[in-house]
Each structure stands twice: as C-alpha cells, then as structure tokens.
Amino acid sequence: MNKGLLVVVSGPSAVGKNTVLSQFLVRYPNSRYSISATTRKPRPGEIPGKNYYFYSREQFQSLLEQNQFLEWAKVYDEYYGTPLAPILEGLESGQVIVMDLDVQGALQVKRRLPEAVLVFLLPPSIAALKARLIKRGTESAQDMDKRLEACQEEIASARSYDYLVVNCEVSRAVDQLICIVEAEKLRLSRQAYLIDILTEGGTIGN
Amino acid sequence: MNKGLLVVVSGPSAVGKNTVLSQFLVRYPNSRYSISATTRKPRPGEIPGKNYYFYSREQFQSLLEQNQFLEWAKVYDEYYGTPLAPILEGLESGQVIVMDLDVQGALQVKRRLPEAVLVFLLPPSIAALKARLIKRGTESAQDMDKRLEACQEEIASARSYDYLVVNCEVSRAVDQLICIVEAEKLRLSRQAYLIDILTEGGTIGN
Numbered sequence: 001m002n003k004g005l006l007v008v009v010s011g012p013s014a015v016g017k018n019t020v021l022s023q024f025l026v027r028y029p030n031s032r033y034s035i036s037a038t039t040r041k042p043r044p045g046e047i048p049g050k051n052y053y054f055y056s057r058e059q060f061q062s063l064l065e066q067n068q069f070l071e072w073a074k075v076y077d078e079y080y081g082t083p084l085a086p087i088l089e090g091l092e093s094g095q096v097i098v099m100d101l102d103v104q105g106a107l108q109v110k111r112r113l114p115e116a117v118l119v120f121l122l123p124p125s126i127a128a129l130k131a132r133l134i135k136r137g138t139e140s141a142q143d144m145d146k147r148l149e150a151c152q153e154e155i156a157s158a159r160s161y162d163y164l165v166v167n168c169e170v171s172r173a174v175d176q177l178i179c180i181v182e183a184e185k186l187r188l189s190r191q192a193y194l195i196d197i198l199t200e201g202g203t204i205g206n
Numbered sequence: 207m208n209k210g211l212l213v214v215v216s217g218p219s220a221v222g223k224n225t226v227l228s229q230f231l232v233r234y235p236n237s238r239y240s241i242s243a244t245t246r247k248p249r250p251g252e253i254p255g256k257n258y259y260f261y262s263r264e265q266f267q268s269l270l271e272q273n274q275f276l277e278w279a280k281v282y283d284e285y286y287g288t289p290l291a292p293i294l295e296g297l298e299s300g301q302v303i304v305m306d307l308d309v310q311g312a313l314q315v316k317r318r319l320p321e322a323v324l325v326f327l328l329p330p331s332i333a334a335l336k337a338r339l340i341k342r343g344t345e346s347a348q349d350m351d352k353r354l355e356a357c358q359e360e361i362a363s364a365r366s367y368d369y370l371v372v373n374c375e376v377s378r379a380v381d382q383l384i385c386i387v388e389a390e391k392l393r394l395s396r397q398a399y400l401i402d403i404l405t406e407g408g409t410i411g412n
Contacts, residue, residue: 124410159398
C-alpha cells in the first residue's frame with residue numbers, strides 16, 4: 001500500500017467542484033491535481049506537462065495497448081486519459097493526488113486501483129443546482145431540462161462511491177474533504193507498518 | 207444504518223487513552239461515553255446510570271441469556287458488560303458513542319455491530335510507553351517487564367482494527383480522532399438517504 005492517497009472527486013455540472021478542489025489543494029500539504037494526457041492540440045496558453053500531456057495519436061494508442069492508463073475515454077474523436085506511471089510515482093512519494101472525473105472515469109480508476117477513494121459532491125438540492133446553472137448561463141432554456149435530467153442520473157450513480165459530501169457551503173465541504181483524506185491516511189491498511197516499527201523497538205516519527 | 211456512530215478505542219496502558227477521549231468528548235458535539243453495567247458494588251461517589259449501571263447477578267445473567275449485551279466479560283468473579291439497548295437508542299438519535307475497551311471487547315462489538323469503528327491508539331515507541339508507566343508509578347520494577355510484554359501483544363492485535371492513531375501529541379491525536387468520526391459519518395453507507403432526498407426533489411439541511 002502506498003503512502004500517498006488517490007482521491008477521485010465527481011459531481012454534476014455546477015455543483016462547485018472546481019472551487020472545492022482548488023481550495024482543497026491550497027489547504028492540503030503535498031497535494032496536487034492529476035495531469036491528463038490528450039491527443040487534442042494544445043490551446044493558447046496551455047503548458048505541456050502542466051495542463052495536459054499532449055500525445056500524438058500513435059503515442060496514446062501505444063500506451064493504451066500496454067495498459068498504461070488509469071482511465072481513458074474517447075470524446076469527439078480525441079483521446080483523453082490519465083497515464084498510470086506518474087500517478088504511481090506520486091503515490092509512492094506520499095502525494096495526495098486529486099482527480100476530477102465523471103462517473104465512468106471514477107469507476108475505471110476504482111477497478112484499476114481499489115485503494116483509490118471515491119468522493120461524490122452533491123448539491124443541497126436540484127433547485128439549487130438549477131439556479132447555479134442559470135447563473136452560469138452556459139445552458140439554453142431548451143437544454144436546461146436535458147442537463148438537469150443528466151445531473152439526476154449522475155447523482156443516482158453516487159451509490160457506487162465511498163463518500164458523499166454536500167456542497168452547501170464551500171469551506172465546510174473543503175473541511176470535510178480534508179477530514180476524509182486525513183482519516184483515509186489513518187486506516188490500518190495504510191498504517192500497518194507502524195505496528196512493525198513498534199514491535200521491533202523503533203520510534204514513530206511525528 | 208443509524209445516524210450516530212459507535213467508536214471503540216483501545217490501546218495499551220499509559221498510552222494516554224483517557225486524556226485523548228475526554229478531550230474528544232469535550233470537543234465533539236453530541237458525543238458521550240458508553241456506560242457499562244457491572245455486578246460489583248458501587249464505590250463511594252459512583253452514581254448509578256452515570257458511572258455504571260449496577261445490576262444484581264440475576265439481572266445481569268438474565269440479560270446475558272437474552273443476548274442483550276454488546277460485549278461482556280467476567281473479571282475476578284464480577285460481570286462487566288455494555289447493555290445493547292441504550293447504545294442502539296443513542297445511535298438512533300444520532301449520538302457519537304465512545305467505548306474504551308480492551309481488544310477482546312472491541313472484537314466482540316465489531317462482531318455484533320459491524321458498523322462500529324475500531325480505533326487503536328499507539329504510543330510513539332515502546333520506550334515512551336515505559337517512561338509513562340514509570341511516571342505513573344503503578345507498576346513495580348518487577349512487574350514492568352511483564353506489563354510491557356502485555357503491551358507489545360496488545361499492539362500486535364491492532365491489526366484487527368480499522369484505524370491507527372499515534373499519540374505523539376494529545377491535541378493532534380484528538381484532531382485525528384475527530385477526522386475519523388467526521389469521515390465515517392460521510393461514508394456512503396451512512397449517507398445514501400441523501401441521494402433519495404435529492405432525486406425526489408427535496409433539500410438537504412445543513
């Protein structure tokens with residue numbers, strides 16, 4: 001078992017995932033976002049190895065054949081995925097790595113790395129979610145019903161997750177995410193080596 | 207699944223369990239100690255229903271036959287145990303109930319109520335534990351080795367627990383215990399009803 005922790009966070013559009021995750025990353029030491037790989041072209045300002053790893057189609061497919069992706073998907077003829085090696089290296093070195101994924105991606109991760117912790121961010125109500133979507137103004141009135149229906153379906157998939165966090169208030173949701181990470185790090189499966197240290201007469205560092 | 211949480215804390219003598227637990231109870235809202243029942247006579251100052259439930263031998267055995275104890279043990283011809291009914295009532299009403307039990311008792315609880323959370327409090331080292339035992343002065347020099355051997359055995363049993371907390375610094379250990387309780391309350395198994403509330407168009411309270 002690695003010393004780090006892989007945390008996958010999902011939630012419907014406009015639930016406030018980005019805000020919660022960016023505040024978590026500021027507050028939690030030695031934490032970082034996972035970096036995805038994609039075959040699409042870099043957009044202006046995007047830095048390779050920071051925003052994305054930009055792969056050729058051949059590179060991507062070759063890694064795919066070697067089973068070197070933690071999760072992947074094809075969207076509008078472009079590939080997106082999370083290369084496994086940098087994640088394993090980060091976990092090995094004790095990092096807390098955060099992934100923002102949809103339900104399909106999250107379940108792929110859990111199958112590949114069962115020790116990954118799956119957190120689903122819920123809105124306080126569907127009405128609150130609708131209000132946030134309207135405020136964001138990215139949906140036409142016509143698309144709104146379809147979008148909300150998709151959100152409802154996504155929320156129903158939260159039953160496959162490990163933890164549910166309700167985003168009533170951002171700072172409280174961040175506190176809860178921090179507690180989940182802290183508690184997961186204290187689980188026996190990640191700390192059993194402490195018992196060995198003690199029974200062999202050693203001292204546990206702070 | 208109940209709204210409350212049953213937390214069983216174990217650890218070797220002098221690890222600082224009482225200090226950690228009493229600070230936890232002060233800091234964590236709606237939390238309380240579990241109250242044990244015993245057949246021994248009340249000592250001066252002990253209040254029935256607060257320190258202990260004082261039962262006659264017949265009362266205790268009758269409840270035992272009805273399988274109404276969460277855990278129990280016979281020590282020096284007296285019975286000690288935790289009556290199940292007040293625990294279930296407390297959990298139903300949302301309380302966080304803390305039990306301070308030895309390894310045998312903790313494992314009895316887990317068998318009976320698998321949703322109970324088992325936390326083992328570790329010392330930073332066996333040397334630190336020995337220093338605390340000497341400071342406490344309850345062990346003769348002769349008994350010390352036997353006591354430390356028992357502590358080592360107890361620590362090895364920590365492998366049956368859910369979480370390990372190292373008591374290097376009391377306030378940090380209390381913080382960690384609080385995070386464990388917070389995170390456990392956020393687990394899907396205890397929160398799945400939130401998904402029903404949302405998909406039925408309801409609002410989740412703060």
